[in-house]
Amino acid sequence: KNQVEQSPQSLIILEGKNCTLQCNYTVSPFSNLRWYKQDTGRGPVSLTIMTFSENTKSNGRYTATLDADTKQSSLHITASQLSDSASYICVVSAGGDDKIIFGKGTRLHILP
Amino acid sequence: DAGVIQSPRHEVTEMGQEVTLRCKPISGHNSLFWYRQTMMRGLELLIYFNNNVPIDDSGMPEDRFSAKMPNASFSTLKIQPSEPRDSAVYFCASSLGSRRTNTEAFFGQGTRLTVV
Numbered sequence: 001k002n003q004v005e006q007s008p009q010s011l012i013i014l015e016g017k018n019c020t021l022q023c024n025y026t027v028s029p030f031s032n033l034r035w036y037k038q039d040t041g042r043g044p045v046s047l048t049i050m051t052f053s054e055n056t057k058s059n060g061r062y063t064a065t066l067d068a069d070t071k072q073s074s075l076h077i078t079a080s081q082l083s084d085s086a087s088y089i090c091v092v093s094a095g096g097d098d099k100i101i102f103g104k105g106t107r108l109h110i111l112p
Numbered sequence: 113d114a115g116v117i118q119s120p121r122h123e124v125t126e127m128g129q130e131v132t133l134r135c136k137p138i139s140g141h142n143s144l145f146w147y148r149q150t151m152m153r154g155l156e157l158l159i160y161f162n163n164n165v166p167i168d169d170s171g172m173p174e175d176r177f178s179a180k181m182p183n184a185s186f187s188t189l190k191i192q193p194s195e196p197r198d199s200a201v202y203f204c205a206s207s208l209g210s211r212r213t214n215t216e217a218f219f220g221q222g223t224r225l226t227v228v
Contacts, residue, residue: 041221041222042221042222043116043203043205043219043220043221043222044155044203044219045219046216046217046218049215049216089154089155091155098168098210100157102154102155102156102157103154104154105154105155
């Protein structure tokens with residue numbers, strides 16, 4: 001069964017600290033993996049898109065990694081800011097039937 | 113470009129009433145997606161259009177839900193009759209290319225639907 005599991009469910013860190021969010025998937029065949037940031041009351045905004053051949057992709061202070069062998073991805077946030085407080089959603093697209101499978105998200109809170 | 117525009121932003125309706133949500137995708141985008149988001153289930157894809165044609169509606173919960181895309185610049189999601197369990201935030205997103213391509217999808221602000 002195609003699934004995307006994210007951890008932790010929620011995370012609280014102090015401003016300026018780094019953090020890493022995890023995404024494990026069982027989607028097969030794999031097409032691509034996306035990380036989205038969703039601010040409260042807003043629509044998700046794409047951070048990164050990675051295909052099978054990409055191991056790392058950065059977008060400013062956000063760095064996503066992908067290990068296609070272990071079917072794991074991580075999103076690392078460096079020097080967190082208050083504006084990083086949001087939900088981060090991992091989304092995996094399957095090849096073949098083109099299904100899109102969503103994780104439940106990690107709720108990140110940055111404290112001053 | 114103003115991005116994906118959804119209306120209304122908030123909708124409160126009584127159970128049994130018809131609800132119509134509207135979406136204007138980004139000009140030039142040829143893929144359009146309707147999603148539903150709840151605390152319990154997260155984001156769920158309801159239906160995907162490519163070049164105005166419904167390609168995948170397997171996520172539409174039941175016959176009470178219907179979606180149309182009469183032209184490249186407009187889509188509607190209709191619920192008739194609405195039920196309290198339909199309460200959620202409904203997002204529309206658009207992208208260039210097909211669902212298979214690795215292009216970014218842009219989301220609207222969402223419509224928060226409350227059925228009482």
